[in-house]
Amino acid sequence: xxxxxxxxxxxxxxxxSLRLSCAASGFTFNTYLMTWVRQAPGKGLExxxxxxxxxxxxxxxxxxxxxxxxxxxxxxxxxxxxxxxLRAEDSAVYYCAAYCGVDCYLRTDAFDIWGQGTMVTxxx
Amino acid sequence: DIQMxxxxxxxxxxxxxxxxxxxxxxxxxxxxxxxxxxxxxxxPKLLIYAASSLQSGVPSRFxxxxxxxxxxxxxxxxxxxxxxxxxxxxxxTTSFTFGGGTxxxxx
Numbered sequence: 001x002x003x004x005x006x007x008x009x010x011x012x013x014x015x016x017s018l019r020l021s022c023a024a025s026g027f028t029f030n031t032y033l034m035t036w037v038r039q040a041p042g043k044g045l046e047x048x049x050x051x052x053x054x055x056x057x058x059x060x061x062x063x064x065x066x067x068x069x070x071x072x073x074x075x076x077x078x079x080x081x082x083x084x085x086l087r088a089e090d091s092a093v094y095y096c097a098a099y100c101g102v103d104c105y106l107r108t109d110a111f112d113i114w115g116q117g118t119m120v121t122x123x124x
Numbered sequence: 125d126i127q128m129x130x131x132x133x134x135x136x137x138x139x140x141x142x143x144x145x146x147x148x149x150x151x152x153x154x155x156x157x158x159x160x161x162x163x164x165x166x167x168p169k170l171l172i173y174a175a176s177s178l179q180s181g182v183p184s185r186f187x188x189x190x191x192x193x194x195x196x197x198x199x200x201x202x203x204x205x206x207x208x209x210x211x212x213x214x215x216x217t218t219s220f221t222f223g224g225g226t227x228x229x230x231x
Contacts, residue, residue, distance in 0.1 A: 035220070037168075045160075045168065045211055047220040059218050095167055099220075109174065109215040110158040114167040 002026035002113055006096045009118030012086055016122070020081040022096030022115055030054070033099040034072055034079040035111065038092035038120075048094070049081065053103050064090075086122045093117040126150050126214055130223035138231045141202045145226045147195045147212035156216040159188055159197045162225075163208045171210075172197065204230055 008020040022034070035050040049060045049070040058070050069082040079096060096115035100108045127150040137143050147157065155175040160168040170179045172188035175195055185200045199206055207230045212223040 044225045045162075045213075045222040047222065050218065050220070061219070097168075099215075106180075108158075108170070108177070108179070109156060110170050110179075111160070111168070111213070112170055112179075114169070117167055 004096050004098060004113055004115035006094065006115035006118040009094065009120045011121045011123065013124050014087060014122055016086050017082070017084045018086065018120060020083070020094055020096075020118060020120075022079045022081075024077040024079070024098065024113075027098070027113065028105070029077040030074045031103045031105065032113075033101050033103075034070075035097050035099050036070065036079075036081050037095045037097050037111070038090075039095070039117075040089075040092040043092075046092075050099065051079065083120070086120075088122050091120060091122045093119050125219050126153065126217055126221050128212055128214055128221050128223035130210075130212055130226050132226060133224065134227040134229065136229045136231050137202050139202055139204060143199050143202060143228070145197045145210055145212075145228075147190075147197070147223050149193045149195075149214055149216075152192045153214045153216035155191050156214055157188075157190065157195045158213045158215060159186075160211045160213065161206070161208045162211065163205070168211065202228075202230065206230070 005023045030053045036048040051070045067085045072079040097111040098113040100112045157175045159172040162168040176188045209225045
């Protein structure tokens, strides 16, 4: 079964850190660009970060640049999001999503596979 | 950055109705436009990619059209499970911008 399992969310104080994980199964992990997309309560979707299948060329939304770091371990089929210097406005459900781009077998240039989401709350 | 604008922001329709949602890009994005459905409390699901290609397993009542800056998602016969929020998203640039969403309510 094709699946992404997000984990690692929780309650953290402003200025704190959190590490999210996303475990993939059922597809060829290293052919997908892995991304994080977030959704603040009652709001729309916001792309956060992406990383190529080889782990090169991470990219970030301006809102998280310099504070968040994306990484992946292809031997474990897992992608991570290290979040530092957290702010109240980072509170959201964070979704891991697999983007089927140039290296993907049935290229869609879209977020084909989504995790169930993990909630991050930044509050004192 | 490319901005994506959806209209309407919400609508109400009956089971069996045909409805359309519009998405406009602030600059040309060719056909790099995708549509997602997000049911309440769930993760988004890809419906349409490359403006008009139906994702595998998605019912044929969903269709997409458009190119350049103007795009449309059409549901030919609304079903109860289509009560959801719909998002467009551009893949022309790696800012991967989403539209603000269209909430569809079943009367």
